[in-house]
Amino acid sequence: MKIKILAMAFPLAVLISCNQSNKIQEEKKQPVSHVMTKEEQAKLTPDEVLKQFIDGNKRFQSGVTTVRDHSKQVRKSAPGQFPKAVILSCLDSRVPVEDVFDQGLGDVFVARVAGNFVNEDLLGSMEFACKVAGAKLVLVMGHQHCGAIKGAIDDVKLGNITAMLAKIKPAVKMSQDFQGKKTSKNDEFVKYVSENNVKYTIQQIREKSPVLKEMEDKGQIKIVGVFYNLTDGTLEFIK
């Protein structure tokens, strides 16, 4: 009799377990409508934000990114924003910044300029992001096959592009120790200059923004450089 009850209970347990599993699967399919709150932002450390970005990039690489309900997120985020980070990226259309880290509406400030350098306006924007709005991470992102970097290497002169490229020239100078052909046709050299450009930008942030430097020294923010590979969506951290 006992055996019979157990035998009957077993499929029931499996059924309940399957139902729960299906429920979890269903919940997983539900688009995310949550947006970052002030409390959640305050609890995050710079390292936790960086980890979330690394995990998000892995999801982006695998093609399984978070499904989001943008309409609900738009309405929920309207009263205020509490982003986790500020990302300084190149203008390039092949670098969809939020997608690269699988982040959504209200998650990140994105500052963009061809060649991801800093000037007064961009530093001001980044100071606003961290000091005023509470972001915990400054991410400077260069990328593979960057046209701005190639333009600086080739010393392109055209309209306002000339003055813009002048901001990237220090990175070209920093790269003169490169062993090999120092031309824009050499992908390895272009990458070398891109990485030096990220290093130079981070150096400029520390030198020209006492606000961000102090926050970094106190451990309130982290300033990190990355190189984004267009071909496979992967990131390389720049030391």
Ligand SMILES: [Zn+2]
């Ligand atoms: Zn670029």
